[in-house]
Amino acid sequence: MNPFEDMRIFCQVMDSGSFTAAADQLGLSKQFVSRRLMQLEERLGVRLLNRSTRRLDVTPLGQSYYESALRLLGEVEQVEQGIAGETAEPRGTIRLSAPLSFAVAHLGCLLPLFLQRYREVTVEVDLSDRPVDLLGEGYDLALRIGVLEDSTLIARRLASIERVYCASPAYLAERGTPLKPEDLHSHDCLPYGHGRSVQWRFNEGPGKPVLVNVTGRMRVNNGELLRDAAVQGMGITYLPTFIVGAALKDGRLVPVLDDLRPEPLTLSAVYPQHRQASRPVQALVEFLRERLNQSHVNL
Known part of the structure; x- marks a missing residue:
């Protein structure tokens, strides 16, 4: 096996965090991977990894070797792709x-x-x-x-993603429209995720973020379920426009506190x-x- 293959094995071990995971990724046995790295260390005359029963810790020399090996392997890959014509057609x-x-x-x-x-x-x-x-x-x-x-x-x-606070017209007709972030304390909210406390962020001006703890009877880690619950009048939600855009366009949802909307993600x-x-x-x-x-x- 040539030095570049040893570099690839070492980099895979570093990336995967263990001999076992690296071996699975490379389609090799754990014993073979371990033996090649021991031989690599012997050839270099340095220790690259400190091994224990629970984890692998890279040494300072090992980190330096890893960073250099990544650069070299990247250059080799570019050369091989150029020879194979892949600069014109990815494969x-x-x-x-x-x-x-x-x-x-x-x-x-x-x-x-x-x-x-x-x-x-x-x-x-x-x-x-x-x-x-x-x-x-x-x-x-x-x-x-x-x-x-x-x-x-x-x-x-890649892009910016806008988010919007919104609720159904029926919910707002029954419960009123919040005019400031603090008004949400008296509303049913539909927060994304899990946990005891969820905070929504509002911008009241440059350098003036406002954080409000919100609660509600339904909390989900899926935006589509929250959107559908909001459409059915269950409360106010805060979601990306790629989830609620169609409902906003056809009027099933309407924005609230829109002038305080935070910066895009x-x-x-x-x-x-x-x-x-x-x-x-x-x-x-x-x-x-x-x-x-x-x-x-x-x-």
Whole structure:
């Protein structure tokens, strides 16, 4: 096995967090992966990983080797893709993770168009609202909405997503229309997610955010269910326009406190550093940026 293969094995172990997970991703045995890394350390004359029964900890030299290996492997991949002609035609499989509601609203029509444009690309999509571990679970790309946590992942902005506070006309006729954020204390709200306390954010001016604790009889981690409950007069909800846009357009829902609406969320594409040179991944990212920023797309 050549040094580049040892680099690939080491980087996969770092990305996956264990010999077992790396072996599964590479289609090798755990014993083989462990033995190759021991031989790599012997050849280099340094310890790259500190091993224990519970975890692997990278040494400072191991971290330095990892970062250099990622760059070298990326350059090798670019060279190989250029020789194979893939700079003109991306080829390969993309494992994509995306939020459920957003994917249902937009990816169902966009992905077929992408695959029609790039005939040699295959896409495997996993829909989940949880923040998946791209490295540990072997994803090439993930779409995420909102503020991103600091990480070694590369992030590309795709689009802005507006959110709106809204309720049905029947609910507002019965309970009144809130005129300021504090009025929500006397209303039934339909917050997204779980937990004892949910806060909604309002902007009363530059640098003047207002946070209001809201409660209600129904709390769900799915936007479509909350939208439908709001349409049926169960309360006020706060959701992205790609979920409630049609109901707002036909009058089943109406906006409230709209002049205090917070700034839009950011939709980002995130991917591991070693996928930066991947032609299929970059092609999909650019395709989504192009399509989602067209004026007719309701985000």
